[in-house]
Amino acid sequence: MVTFGALRRVCICAAVTGELFAFDAYAGEPSFFDQAAAWFNPNKTPTDASAPDATSYTVTFEIAGEERAVRSAITSASNLDNLKSQAPAGAAGLIRRAFADRDRVVAALYAEGRYAATVTIKVAGRSPEDPAALDAVNAARHAGPVPVTVLVEPGPVFKFGNVQVLEAAHRQPLPGAPRPKQMSLVTGEVARSADIAVAERVIVNTMRDRGKPFARIVAKDVVADHATKTLDVTVLVEEGPSATFGAFTVSGAQRLKPGFIEERIGIRPGEPYSPARLAKLRKRLTEYEGIASVRLREADKLDANGHLPIDVDVTERDPRYAGAGARYSTTDGSVVNGYWGHRNLFGGGETLRLDAQASWFGHRPDAVPDADPFGFKAAATFVKPGIFTPADDLVAQAAVLREVTNAYVSDAVTFLGGVRHRFNDRLTAQISLDLEQSRVEDWSGIHNYFVAGIPVDVAYDTTDNLLDPSRGIRFNGTVEPFAYLGTSGAGPVMMKGSFSAYHAFDEDNRYILAGKVAAGSIVGADLFNIPPQRRFYVGGGGSLRGFGYQSASPRNARGDIIGGMSFITASTEMRLKITDTIGIVPFFDMGAAFASETPDFDGLRYSAGIGLRYYTALGPIRLDFAVPLNPRVGDSRYGIYVSLGQSF
Structure with missing residues (x-):
């Protein structure tokens, strides 16, 4: 019989230094990776079918108190339970497995704050340490599966008692040590063994943050006092020199x-x-x-x-790369894109990317019903790092495109080039030259437009991931004064911005609340002096899911979409991971565009829906289904959207 907790006051230093968590693999015992691979093998066969002299067994757990958390911790840690479908080789293999389970169960109990537990394991009625156990197992196996019992008396829950972080040389309190709450070693709280390991990392990281790169834990004393049911922890730290x-x-x-x-x-x-x-x-x-x-x-x-x-x-990285992508929406149309790029064109980190995109609007545009719904875009984007200083990058993009929407069809040549300056790791700003020559057809006919502006962009980003953020905020703002804006000369100014925030409720990022607000306005020009492609539109997968593309925008007397001079949108999502690769996302969107220079909020539209996410190494694949909550005559009944990356 193997028992623990017999001493009234016992030092358990070995357990919390990790020694109880490192086990030797016995011959014939499958590794974790062997088990994981077997889960995905459709042709797998039980290990005991091919193991030499396989010894099948049954395992029974008798746990005092029957607390669900304690039982779950014990059975999850037990290889006797986890590997019971994989019979060990021979009687000796079963005895070795039972013997190894002892330390696993004890470690699981320590993780629950149980330091006075008694664990008794019997194989065919014998302790694994009993010399007669081998004969008992050999005798029992001829009658069927060998009975194995694990009897556990968990004992009381221990709480943290006296917690000290001392300087090793003189055993005096360590200056600048983290507070007990920062270390999760709070007197009176449940004394879980994992918290002690976390505290070690917190202590070392705190000292490193104070300019001590060689700080290390020299030793620790962890003592369970069975009389008071407390766990006293003393950590000895060697600071090392400041650097x-x-x-x-x-x-x-x-x-x-x-x-x-x-x-x-x-x-x-x-x-x-x-x-x-x-x-x-x-x-x-x-x-x-x-x-x-x-x-x-x-x-x-x-x-x-x-x-x-x-x-x-x-x-x-490899300097050259190529790829393709696609996007589908029942309201916005379909897009396929192919690209080729070079990540280090001249040896100074210069990047060049060539894109070729084809789109299909899905139906004849409402404002130009005789137009071909086919669109395209060919673009070249070049970035030159360190154009003036290491913090200044040259950014330029030239494109030839045909854009088809419900409001207009545009054939254009565009150029956007400027200098981006990085103030720090979160804040960047860019000033550019924006040029466009276009031929646009809308409800009023065909018009040629020239646009020249100087946009100033500011971006602030504290998020932890580009395609799938879980924490932080993002802000993007643009102010663009125009020298020419269609039929308007100098004077018009476009302003727009968006703000997003993300909050994970747990450390594993399985529950994330995300929200976004965006707004914009054009001042200094009349609506019909602004080229249609430069007006604001709301509706579709990029702004208001469930509504048709651009449909939540101003219309003329004929019902044609004409766009607006201002807009506002807002979205909120609850991103819930069901498994490591599958998630669901309920969401709510609102917004509209307006003919006035500022939003009047009278025509706001609302939608709601549910999304499915499949998480990959490149980012989540998104499938969203949305329905309008206050549709008007002619609005879509629903929208389906498929793309890579979160919606925002």
Whole structure:
């Protein structure tokens, strides 16, 4: 019989240092990865069918108190239970499995704050440690599956008692140590063993944040007091010296020009050491398309000047790439796109991307019923990093396109080029030249337009993921004064902006609330002096799901969509993950465009729906179904949208 918890006051240091969580794999025992692979094998056969001298068995758990959480923790940890369909080889294999289960069950109980448990395992009525167990199993197996019992007395729940974080050399309180709540080691709270491991990481990270790169846990004393049902924790920390950044060296860069990475490090030798600055550096460098990953290796000791050298190990992407994409909507039409790109055109991180896109509107446009619903776009986008300083990038795009919508059909040549400046890792701004020459047909006939403007864009982003954010905010704003805007000369100004926020309710990002608000206005011009393609429209998958493309926009007396001079939209979604790859998203949208310079809110339209998400390494594949809540005559009854990435 194997029992635990017999001592009144016992040191359990080994358990919380992780020793109880590292087990040797016995011969014949399948690994975790073997089991995982077997789940997806349609032709799999039970292990005991082919195992030599397979010994089948039954396992029974007798747990005092029958608390659901305790039973679940024990059975989840037990290989006797998890591998019962995979019979071990011979009587010795079963005994080894039973013996190994002891430590697994004890560790599971520690994780529930149970440090006075008694665990008794019997195989064919014998303890795995009993020399007679082998004979007992061999005798029992001839009568059928060998009976195995696991008897557990969980004991009381222990709470954290005295918690101390001490400087190792003098055993005095460590200056600047994190508070007990930050470490999840709060006196009176349930003393789960996992919280102790978390506390170690919090302590080390806190000291590193204070400029101590060599901080480490020297030892810890974890003592369970059975009289008071408390767990006292003492952590001994060696701070190490304070450090400043030393020289940065770069390795791994082969196609990038010498100096490209060095110019963008932005940290000078002698500046205080900061893990947060290193994290920002890694994020900033990996935003360049030619860089796949960045590993920052800190030296294991300070140099002669007391500085900490850092090696920046870069892995580059293949310079050339190609791909294709598609988007489908019952209200917006269908789009297919093919592209080719180069991530490091001249060795300085320059990127060039060529896109060819074909679209099918799905029906004849309402305003131009005799127009061909086929559209296209051919575009070239070029980015040159470091045009003036490492923080300034040249961005340019030229395109030839045919755009088909319910309100107009436009054949155009466009150019947008400017300089983007990065103020920090969150804030960027760009000033550009916007040129367009177009031939546009709408309800009033065919018109030629020339547009020249100077847009100023500002972007602020604290989110954690481009295609699937779970935390943070995003803001994008544009102000564009025009020298020419169709039949209007200098004077008109377009303003628009959007704000999104994301909040995950759990650490695994399985429950995320997301919201977005967007608005815009054109001032200084009459509605019909503004080219139709430059007016505001609302409706469809990009703004108001469930409604037809552009349908929540001003119309003329004939009922044709004419667009507006202002708009407002808002959306909210609850993103719920059912599994690691499948999620559902209930959502609500509202919005409209208006003929006035400012929204009047009288004609707001509302929709609601449900979405399905399939999460991939590239981002979620989105399928949304939406219905209008206040439709008008002629509005769509529903909308279906399929694309890559979240809706916002």
